[in-house]
Amino acid sequence: MENNxxxxxxxxxxxxxxxxxxxxxxxxxxxxxxxxSHEIAALLHITAVQVxxxxxxxxxxxxxxxxxxxxxxxxxxxxxxxxxxxxxVAIFGMGDLGRAIIxxxxxxxxxxxxxxxxxxxxEKTNRKIAGIPCYHLxxxxxxxxxxxxxxxxxxxxxxxxxxxxxxxxEAGIKGILNYTPTPxxxxxxxxxxxxxMISSLEKVAFYVKEKG
Amino acid sequence: MENNxxxxxxxxxxxxxxxxxxxxxxxxxxxxxxxxSHEIAALLHITAVQVxxxxxxxxxxxxxxxxxxxxxxxxxxxxxxxxxxxxxVAIFGMGDLGRAIIxxxxxxxxxxxxxxxxxxxxEKTNRKIAGIPCYHLxxxxxxxxxxxxxxxxxxxxxxxxxxxxxxxxEAGIKGILNYTPTPxxxxxxxxxxxxxMISSLEKVAFYVKEKG
DNA sequence: GGGTGTGAAGCCGTTCACAGCA
DNA sequence: TGCTGTGAACGGCTTCACACCC
Numbered sequence: 001m002e003n004n005x006x007x008x009x010x011x012x013x014x015x016x017x018x019x020x021x022x023x024x025x026x027x028x029x030x031x032x033x034x035x036x037s038h039e040i041a042a043l044l045h046i047t048a049v050q051v052x053x054x055x056x057x058x059x060x061x062x063x064x065x066x067x068x069x070x071x072x073x074x075x076x077x078x079x080x081x082x083x084x085x086x087x088x089v090a091i092f093g094m095g096d097l098g099r100a101i102i103x104x105x106x107x108x109x110x111x112x113x114x115x116x117x118x119x120x121x122x123e124k125t126n127r128k129i130a131g132i133p134c135y136h137l138x139x140x141x142x143x144x145x146x147x148x149x150x151x152x153x154x155x156x157x158x159x160x161x162x163x164x165x166x167x168x169x170e171a172g173i174k175g176i177l178n179y180t181p182t183p184x185x186x187x188x189x190x191x192x193x194x195x196x197m198i199s200s201l202e203k204v205a206f207y208v209k210e211k212g
Numbered sequence: 213m214e215n216n217x218x219x220x221x222x223x224x225x226x227x228x229x230x231x232x233x234x235x236x237x238x239x240x241x242x243x244x245x246x247x248x249s250h251e252i253a254a255l256l257h258i259t260a261v262q263v264x265x266x267x268x269x270x271x272x273x274x275x276x277x278x279x280x281x282x283x284x285x286x287x288x289x290x291x292x293x294x295x296x297x298x299x300x301v302a303i304f305g306m307g308d309l310g311r312a313i314i315x316x317x318x319x320x321x322x323x324x325x326x327x328x329x330x331x332x333x334x335e336k337t338n339r340k341i342a343g344i345p346c347y348h349l350x351x352x353x354x355x356x357x358x359x360x361x362x363x364x365x366x367x368x369x370x371x372x373x374x375x376x377x378x379x380x381x382e383a384g385i386k387g388i389l390n391y392t393p394t395p396x397x398x399x400x401x402x403x404x405x406x407x408x409m410i411s412s413l414e415k416v417a418f419y420v421k422e423k424g
Numbered sequence: 425g426g427g428t429g430t431g432a433a434g435c436c437g438t439t440c441a442c443a444g445c446a
Numbered sequence: 447t448g449c450t451g452t453g454a455a456c457g458g459c460t461t462c463a464c465a466c467c468c
Contacts, residue, residue, distance in 0.1 A: 012437070014418055018411040023395060036449070043395045045404070049439060052450065062450060065446045081414055083421045089413065096312035103308060104393070104409055112417055150420050153413065175420035177413055181316070183235060183255045191419040192257070193412055197316055199230040200405055201301065201365065201389055202293055205324055206226055207403040208362050208387035209295045224459070248427070261461060264428065274428060277468050 013054045014081070019044055020051070021077045028070050036067040082111035088149045090173075092137070092164050093156035094119040094129050097179060101153060102130040114153070116143060120160075137167065144171040151175045158182040225266045226293070231256055232263070233289045240282050248279040294323035300361045302385075304349070304376050305368035306331040306341050309391060313365060314342040326365070328355060332372075349379065356383040363387045370394040 023043040027035055037055075038048040055061075055068070060076050062068045091098050094117045102114055117134040119125055125136040135143055143149075152173045156164050161182040168176060175191040178184055186192045235255040239247055249267075250260040267273075267280070272288050274280045303310050306329045314326055329346040331337055337348040347355055355361075364385045368376050373394040380388060387403040390396055398404045 010437070011415075015411055015415055018414040019395075019408065022393065022408065022410065026394070038449085045395075045406075047439070048449095050437090053438080053452085056451065065449065067449075081418050083417065087417050087421065089417075096308045096315060100308035100312050101409060105413075108393075108410060109414075112414065151413075151417055174423065175416040177416050181234065181320075182238070183231075183257075189423065191416055191423070193416050194257075195407070195412060196231065196234065197313060198234065198320060199227055200407060201317075201363075202230040202321075202324065203223075203227055204387040204389050204403055204405050205295065205299050205301075205363055206293050209299065211386065211401065211403070222459070250427085259461075260427095262459090265430085265460080268429065277427065279427075 009057055009080075013057055016044070016046070016050075016054055017058070017077050018081060020054070021074055021081070024070050024074050024077075028074065033070055034067045035070055037062075039067075078111070082109075084111075086111045086113065087151055088113055088115045088147055089151045089153060090115070090144060090147075090149045091117045091132075091153045091155060092119075092168065093154065093160075094121075094124045094134055095155060095157075098153075098155040099130045101155065101179075102132060106131070115147060115149070137164070140167050141171045144168075144173065149173070152177070154178045154180050154184075156180060221269055221292075225269055228256070228258070228262075228266055229270070229289050229293060232266070233286055233293070236282050236286050236289075240286065245282055246279045247282055249274075251279075290323070294321075296323075298323045298325065299363055300325055300327045300359055301363045301365060302327070302356060302359075302361045303329045303344075303365045303367060304331075304380065305366065305372075306333075306336045306346055307367060307369075310365075310367040311342045313367065313391075314344060318343070327359060327361070349376070352379050353383045356380075356385065361385070364389070366390045366392050366396075368392060 020040055023040055024035065037051040040051045041048040058076060058080055060073060063072065089112060091101060091114055098117060105114055114132060117129060117132055118137045118140060119134060120137050125134055127134060150173060152168050154161060154164060154176055158181045161178070161180040161184050165176065165184045165186060169186060169190055174189065176186060178192065178194040181196060181198060183194060184192070232252055235252055236247065249263040252263045253260040270288060270292055272285060275284065301324060303313060303326055310329060317326055326344060329341060329344055330349045330352060331346060332349050337346055339346060362385060364380050366373060366376060366388055370393045373390070373392040373396050377388065377396045377398060381398055381402055386401065388398060388405070390404065390406040393408060393410060395406060396404070
């Protein structure tokens with residue numbers, strides 16, 4: 001359990017590393033092989049020092065003096081963030097948002113794959129939607145444990161959030177990303193991340209208003 | 213311009229205030245009229261002191277000693293966050309994600325309304341989608357300025373993000389919420405908020421992995 | 425006793441400033 | 447010269463600790 005040399009990396013750095021990787025992949029697709037801290041920084045609207053700090057924390061040094069090696073860095077971040085064997089993800093609620101997320105993800109991450117969906121609408125169950133098999137929520141325990149799924153994305157309507165989360169936790173889900181407008185409750189051993197689109201939009205609206 | 217008594221409220225507090233309001237509305241719907249700081253805190257998974265601090269910053273005092281008056285507080289937050297005349301929002305890209313956001317928002321906020329959508333697919337233009345009129349992107353300048361829209365949500369495919377943002381800025385959009393996987397660039401006078409679903413999911417996956 | 429309001433302290437992430445290197 | 451790596455300073459948000467009040 002203690003082979004983990006990266007134990008004390010701040011949450012925010014983890015988040016940024018994931019974003020660095022994405023930016024690096026975009027750069028790599030454009031044919032770049034090396035990149036400067038200030039280039040990464042510009043892409044993410046942060047400072048170059050910030051980037052260097054983060055890379056320092058994961059122990060990466062710009063190999064030659066033409067910046068960082070993009071492929072090396074993508075690999076190193078992968079080693080830190082990804083689970084070596086890969087992780088499966090289930091999505092709960094196959095509405096517009098659920099489908100949007102599945103499409104969004106399609107083939108983006110080898111080590112993190114959305115493999116099943118759940119819904120309670122019979123028209124959406126026992127078939128494939130957006131390329132992944134979709135089951136009725138009552139099969140949750142069976143499928144989640146058979147597939148060894150530990151991560152769930154919650155995209156059901158707000159009024160079903162609590163109940164669905166209860167079932168997810170019961171079935172053994174250990175990490176939940178809640179896109180529902182409803183705040184939910186989970187036991188201590190379940191990692192919960194909530195994201196609310198309304199708050200994000202309100203924040204944008206607020207700052208637009210402030211500028212006159 | 214300087215009637216703004218709340219000028220120096222931290223970004224994070226703004227974000228939380230928006231979330232408080234949502235939580236308060238949920239509580240109000242359940243028939244509650246008063247609420248304690250620790251109750252709000254529990255809903256958002258933060259501390260009670262944090263809540264009291266934030267409310268202190270906006271100058272609200274728990275009226276009687278049975279906590280805060282929910283309606284008063286909802287109103288006060290609204291006064292701070294909302295624009296008095298209301299703000300219109302346009303959505304760019306009417307795919308699954310675009311539609312999901314529109315539905316999500318339906319009737320949630322009186323002062324913040326998604327009023328038009330844009331797309332480049334002829335099958336999606338010149339008709340209503342999810343209840344709002346949808347136009348071809350080439351009409352952007354005309355419609356954005358006629359309607360006085362300053363806020364845009366970006367939900368186009370990643371490879372169209374840059375170009376769409378360019379058009380948005382040109383048309384006079386001053387705040388952008390980018391749901392695209394592509395980081396974009398805007399002038400200084402445009403407020404940009406980027407959200408990446410992949411990073412969020414990777415973060416959840418990381419902490420699930422860490423717990424073993 | 426169980427809540428609120430708040431000065432003061434603490435902490436954590438960011439930024440400064442600069443040494444070192446090609 | 448222009449970049450990286452990093453100790454030290456800084457600043458802002460969060461938490462502590464406690465006075466006050468019903």
